[in-house]
Amino acid sequence: MAGQSRILNWMKFIALIIVMILFVFPFVLLIVNSFKANQAITSDPLGLPSSFQFDNYVNAFDKMGYVSAFSNSLLITIAGVLLIALFAAMTAHYFVRHKSKLNQYLFFLMVAAMIIPFQAIMIPLVKIYGSLSLLDNKWSLIYMYIGFGSPLAVFIYHGFIKSIPLELEEAALMDGCGRVQTFFRIVLPVLLPTTVTISVLNVLWIWNDFLLPSLVLTSSEQRTLPLSTFYFYGTYTVDYGPLMAGLVLTLLPVLIVYLFAQKYIIQGVMQGAIK
Amino acid sequence: MLTEKGLWTRLLTRLIFTGPTLFAFATVMIIPFLYGIYLTFTNWDGIAIDQNFVGWDNYIGVFKDTVFWKSFGMTLEYVFITVVLTNAVAFLLAYAVTRGMKAQGWFRAGFFLPNLVGGIVLGFIWQFIFNQVLVFAGQKMNLTLFSTSWLADPDKAFWALIVVTVWQYAGYMMVIYIAGLMNVPKDVMEAASIDGASNRKMLARIVLPLMVPSFIVCIFLSLQRGFMVYDLNVSLTSGGPFKSTEMVSMHVYEQAFLARDYGLGQAEAFVLFILVAAITLLQVYFSKKLEVEA
DSSP states (O other), X not given: OHHHHHHHHHHXXXXXXXXXXXXXHXXXXXXXXXXXXXXXXXXXXXXXXXXXXXXXXXXXXXXXXXXXXXXXXHHHHHHHHHHHHHHHHHHHHHHHHSOOHHHHHHHHHHHHHTTSOGGGTHHHHHHHHHHTTOOSOHHHHHHHHHHHHHHHHHHHHHHHHTTSOTHHHHHHHHTTOOHHHHIIIIIHHHTXXXXXXXXXXXXXXXXXXXXXXXXXXXXXGGOOHHHHHXXXXXXXXXXXXXXXXXXXXXXXXXXXXXXXXXXXHHHHHHHHHHO | OOOHHHHHHHHHHHHHHHHHHHHHHIIIIIHHHHHHHHHTTBOOOSSSSSOOBOTTHHHHHHHHOHHHHHXXXXXXXXXXXXXXXXXXXXXXXXXXXXXXXXXXXXXXHHHHGGGGSOHHHHHHHHHHIIIIIHHHHHHHTTOHHHHSOGGGSHHHHHHHHHHHHHHHHHHHHHHHHHHHHHTSOHHHXXXXXXXXXXXXXXXXXXXXXXXXXXXXXXXXXXXXXXXXXXXXXXXXXXXXXXXXXXXXXHHHHIIIIISOOHHHHHHHHHHHHHHHHHHHHHHHHHHHHHOOOO
8 A cells, every 4th residue: 555655756857847837948948049040940840959159148238128128127126126016005094093094095096906907907097197298208117016916915014914913003103203304214124024025026017018018118228137038029020040049138137036935935925816 | 092193103103104105096997997997987098188978888888898898708719718627737737747856857847948038028039939830840841730830720710829838827726736746734644545545535635625726726817818929929829910919908908009999998908997896806706615625
């Protein structure tokens, strides 16, 4: 019996490895092909590179405007994530600690708005912000992320703040801290685990978002990484080598971060779903 | 009693704490949403400074737009298949990687990998796989299923979209199911196993009923994502061949921004909103009924 279940366990293990290969193989294939010459890719996409073509990378790096796209993406993501977390934490805190009908309605409105799909908003959004000449600007995009991201963040913070004992804040207020000071010194540090969760969800969303940036950012200098990948791919459809290298370049920052923050990312997604 | 000074500080505190969020939320979501409803009654072409009021014309237009309904029907089919497959695969994966096996962490990390990457990039990677790799392998090994590109065949392109969607989201939903599985109380499981329940019985009678909340969340998320699919649609098939895989979200985009019929596009987006809202609310309502009292 024991031997049989051991074999069964091994079979399960091997089955899992096969599934794992299915999940990871596309990325491996991409990286391998990114080092091959164009001809080698089309004649044998499964073969290993005979000589490493770093030209592909040089080419893609240049043509994608990688430096500019990467720094745009970085700025937008960092600013968006930090501002959503800060403002949402303050709002959620206020809602929990100042119970009034008005605050209840406002909170309910934010939660209800989460069901509105982006497609129902994108056309008027472009029209309104276009007529105010606020398009093609990174800061407008960051501002929009705050608007779209705050409902979920307020919702998650709201759930967490309810469980924090009030005494902690009362003591600080008693000792002469103002409301704002109490929030920054006492409440915000306590919210750190929730902030990590919200930041993980928002980084995954904002860093990879395509439709909203494609509507807001029109000039090539403003492009984010997903946008520049899209335009790069669209204009070089025959040249597979640089295309593969371009996709790897887009993946690279994400893979590096994942390597170091894997635990937090998976935990963040887990926590975000429970609340 | 409220002194005037007290009132001002109260207002100021409210403004500092809720001002930025509520202002952004109102100007980015609420006002555009309401303005969008107004736009559905106009015929803006994207260029003219003002638009004319056309009454219900756009909504009549929505009903007459057969392409919209075709892509809506296709989206329904796509959503149904992907929700079922994604959640089945995700649950199986979650179940497999919570049984105390070696290298569980590595498996989880691997299955989650596609979710770190945006739909645009994933679509391009799979476009390469469907157009080059599978065709190459199919011709080498004489597999007719793969010997021509899936993306060139209207029916197979639809399934290509499904394969990539399931591959993309299964890992995400797996993580949520793992959280649910870990929340199943250990003592209940132990009691059942002492009472002689088999693994299969435990799964059916204890684990699955206690996991209903996780299923609600995952089905909700996969429904929403399915209806809104856009990035992957654009980069994998760009709606082709011959518009055969143009999902509703992409259709709305094309109607508004490419065909320059913003009023009609917005009306279609609004119809989409109503239908999606109804379906998700129904789903949450009915699955809440399934929830067991813990």
